[in-house]
Amino acid sequence: MRRDASVWVLGLAAVLLLTSCEKPKPALFDTSLPVLEVMVHQIDPGAWAFWGASGEVADAAGSKSLRPTTEEGWLAAENGAVQVAEGGNLMLLPGRVRDEEWIRLSKKLTQDGLAAKAAVEAKDSAKMYAVGAEMFQTCIACHTKYVPALQPGAEPVGAPLPDWPADVKLKQEQFLEGKK
Numbered sequence: 001m002r003r004d005a006s007v008w009v010l011g012l013a014a015v016l017l018l019t020s021c022e023k024p025k026p027a028l029f030d031t032s033l034p035v036l037e038v039m040v041h042q043i044d045p046g047a048w049a050f051w052g053a054s055g056e057v058a059d060a061a062g063s064k065s066l067r068p069t070t071e072e073g074w075l076a077a078e079n080g081a082v083q084v085a086e087g088g089n090l091m092l093l094p095g096r097v098r099d100e101e102w103i104r105l106s107k108k109l110t111q112d113g114l115a116a117k118a119a120v121e122a123k124d125s126a127k128m129y130a131v132g133a134e135m136f137q138t139c140i141a142c143h144t145k146y147v148p149a150l151q152p153g154a155e156p157v158g159a160p161l162p163d164w165p166a167d168v169k170l171k172q173e174q175f176l177e178g179k180k
């Protein structure tokens, strides 16, 4: 019995010694930029570069397709899609990630961005429009839940979130209703 106990104590001492020798690991990521900065400078411009090449705009003169007409135009849309796809991953870095719903929506944003990239590569305008509407819903879902200024009864602070022009929004609603 005595011997067993001393072996155990020695073992414990060895474990403690090893643990105390472990140096703290340097952080792999520098997440000093707040989420707001990543939204405003990466995710938002990326989404708009993609949306700006999807669907059509209507004004008094009639409706005009936003489909790119140059290789630069297609590239800009694809760049935007990648910014959104990787933006979803950025929301999952330590210090930014919140709860299960946040994880779900961040992953969804990445899926939407990847689908957007694929649609641009295929130069499939209809698909780009459909994916764009889906992506928009992901932005709204996350903002409704996590941006305090957008919660019911909250006092608005700062600039409001950008919204689609009314005609585009109407078409999106019609599109989503048709899909259900």
Ligand code: HEC
Binding pocket: 034, 035, 036, 039, 040, 043, 044, 047, 084, 091, 102, 105, 106, 109, 135, 136, 138, 139, 140, 142, 143, 146, 147, 158, 159, 160, 161, 162
């Ligand atoms: C995983 C959650 C999440 C997703 C998905 C998300 N956002 Fe955000 N977004 C936030 C949070 C949280 C804030 C507020 C950050 C703050 O104020 O600290 C924000 C703020 C913003 C703002 C700044 C609003 C202001 O205060 O003026 C913009 C612009 C924005 N998001 C655009 C987008 C776009 C576009 C998408 C979709 C392509 C998107 N976001 C998707 C969480 C998200």
